[in-house]
Amino acid sequence: MTSFNKRVFEMLVRVLVFSKTYPQFFAKGSPAGMLIDEVESIMQKWSAHQTSQTTGEGDGKISTGDRAAAREALKSQLDAVGRTAKGLKLGQFWMSRDRSDRSLVEMAELFASRAEPLKQAFIDSHLPVDFIDRLRAAAQNLGKTITDQVSTQNTRIAATLALDQTRKEAFAALDALDPMMENLLRNDLPTLGIWQKARFIERTSRSKRAEPDSTAAGPPVSPPNNAEAASTPT
Secondary structure, eight states, X not given: OOHHHHHHHHHHXXXXXXXXXXXXXXXXXXXXXXXXHHHHHHHHHHHHXXXXXXXXXXXXXXXXXXXXXXXXXXXXXHHHHHHHHHHTTOTTOOOOSOOOHHHHHHHHHHHHHXXXXXXXXXXXXXXXXXXXXXXXXXXXHHHHHHHHHHHHHHHHHHHHHHHHHHHHHHHHHHHHHHHHHHHHTTTOHHHHHHHHHHHOOOOOOOOOOOOOOTTTSOSOOOOOOHHHHHHSOO
């Protein structure tokens, strides 16, 4: 959750606590009561979207790690086939300069298809008997991690957009509720102050850079001029 969303969420919690503390202002079916019910419903949606976003962030870290491991495993398979092909003077197994993950998957399929008719020569050079199957499996695994990561990113983006929309809905409900509370509490300033404090969204504190105290050190001293120093009697 972003810092701003966290502060908005905390404000909504305070508003709901206020409504429970002063239920007389939020009678069921009254305009204020319906608006506070809307805020409560928004909070439930907010919590669901926040859970989805947090889960997506966690899954994103896992999928990133899985993709990195799958990438290294496929590179190792490709390097083994490429080195062996070089030793066998087979020029059709050259490695592309494009080392993106999708390029590696395509390269693995190309190597596998080209190695099929030459399989025994590779095996005689001490590659595993199932080296082609291993190569294709590694390519499929990397391809799956690419798809999984994109799916995770989409889930996280959708949750973030849903949170933004939910925050707008909350502000709209509170914008309608604020003047009602101002009117209801115009003769009850202490309670009005409590409402206003509940509605307040704190600003983030920014630490100011420490500036040197110009009064502590006195005026700057200029270095002596060489010509003046030379003319000064000893």
